[in-house]
Amino acid sequence: MNFFSIFGIFLLFIIGIGVNSAHAQIDPISDLVFFQSGELDTDKNQFLISDDFKIREFFNGNIIRVSGQTVEGFPYIIYSKISNNEINTFGKIFINGEFVNLVFNEIFSLKEPTIKNKIDDLSILVKYSQRVYSNEYVIMQIKTFDPLINTKNDFTQNYGMIPNTEIQIEVKNDEGVIIFSEVGVSDDEGYYETQFRIPVDRISTYIMTIVSSDESSETSKILQIIHAGPHPSEK
Numbered sequence: 118m119n120f121f122s123i124f125g126i127f128l129l130f131i132i133g134i135g136v137n138s139a140h141a142q143i144d145p146i147s148d149l150v151f152f153q154s155g156e157l158d159t160d161k162n163q164f165l166i167s168d169d170f171k172i173r174e175f176f177n178g179n180i181i182r183v184s185g186q187t188v189e190g191f192p193y194i195i196y197s198k199i200s201n202n203e204i205n206t207f208g209k210i211f212i213n214g215e216f217v218n219l220v221f222n223e224i225f226s227l228k229e230p231t232i233k234n235k236i237d238d239l240s241i242l243v244k245y246s247q248r249v250y251s252n253e254y255v256i257m258q259i260k261t262f263d264p265l266i267n268t269k270n271d272f273t274q275n276y277g278m279i280p281n282t283e284i285q286i287e288v289k290n291d292e293g294v295i296i297f298s299e300v301g302v303s304d305d306e307g308y309y310e311t312q313f314r315i316p317v318d319r320i321s322t323y324i325m326t327i328v329s330s331d332e333s334s335e336t337s338k339i340l341q342i343i344h345a346g347p348h349p350s351e352k
Contacts, residue, residue, distance in 0.1 A: 151195070151221065157187060157193060157219055158221075159217050159218065159219060159220060160218075160220060163240070163336075163338065164187040164188070164189055164193075165187055165188040165270060166185065166187060167185065167186055167187055167188045169185050170185025170186075171183070171184050179198065179199050180196060180198050180199070181197045181199070182194070182195065183195045183197075189338075189339065189340045189341055190341035190343070191210050191339075191341060192211045193208060194208055194209060195208030195219065196208060206221040207219070207221070208221075212324070213324045214291070238263075238264055238265075238334055239263075239264070239279060239329050239330070239331070240262045240263070240270070241259060241329050241337070241338045242259070242262060242267075242270060242271075243258065243259050243260075243338060243340060244258040244272055245325075245340065245342070247340075247341070247343060248345055249315050249342065249343070249344060249345070250315065250344075250345055250347060250348040251315055251318070251344070251346060251347050251348065251351075252314060252348075253314070254314050254315070255312060255313055255314075255315060255342060256310070256311075256312045257286065257311055257312065257327075258272075258308070258310050259284060259309040259310070260278060260309075261279045261280075261282045261284075261303055261307040261309075261329045262274070262277050262279060262307065263277045263278075263279055279303075279307050279331070280303060280305045280306060280307050281302055281304075281305065282302070282303045282307065282329045282330060282331045283301075283328075283329070283330050283331070284299075284300070284301050284309045284328070284329055285298075285299075285326075285327070285329075285330075286298060286300075286311065286325065286327050286328075288323050288325045288326075288342070289323065289326075290321050290322075290344075291324075296313075296316060296323065299313075303329070315344055317347075319346070320345060321344050322341060322342070322343055322344070323341070323342040323343075324339060324340075324341060324342075325339070325340045325342055326338070326339050326340075327339075327340070
């Protein structure tokens with residue numbers, strides 16, 4: 118079951134309970150933009166919310182706390198405060214040993230949402246091995262899309278791709294040492310694939326940064342790879 122299916126069930130549950138009468142003009146869950154999109158953003162990167170999340174409400178719905186883990190494997194915590202028919206949200210995500218501020222653009226219940234023009238923006242989608250053993254290969258499949266066309270971040274969507282973008286990949290271990298780097302160009306369908314072998318070293322977490330750029334735009338994505346050490350069959 119995907120994120121949007123789970124959220125839909127949860128939303129029905131909230132509606133069934135009802136909203137505090139003092140905040141009748143605002144839905145404290147559905148008006149959170151990151152729940153509508155399934156995305157979390159920092160100043161430099163975008164992450165996807167996974168099915169692994171928890172929601173708590175405090176003070177009769179005046180404060181909502183969401184905590185969980187992104188699809189990329191990074192834990193986050195978010196607080197949203199509802200006051201005078203508007204929502205103020207802040208939060209942090211834990212990346213590479215430090216907390217990074219999340220950036221939000223929430224919808225105000227008494228205003229029409231503003232649609233930003235993102236003609237030149239890029240969006241990266243990646244399929245890769247999140248948990249690997251020593252000597253195994255991490256295979257990375259990368260697609261660059263127009264985010265206004267692929268609004269659901271669907272890797273299998275066969276239209277809206279942006280071709281011939283420069284792809285830069287860098288993988289560091291938890292000591293900041295680069296274990297793999299590569300620069301290439303996506304094909305005519307916006308697709309790029311590569312792989313690298315996991316070294317034989319201690320158990321650790323690798324941080325992979327992927328940058329896609331063309332003449333007018335650049336975007337990046339940070340992912341997490343768990344190196345679980347030698348394969349159990351080799352122990």
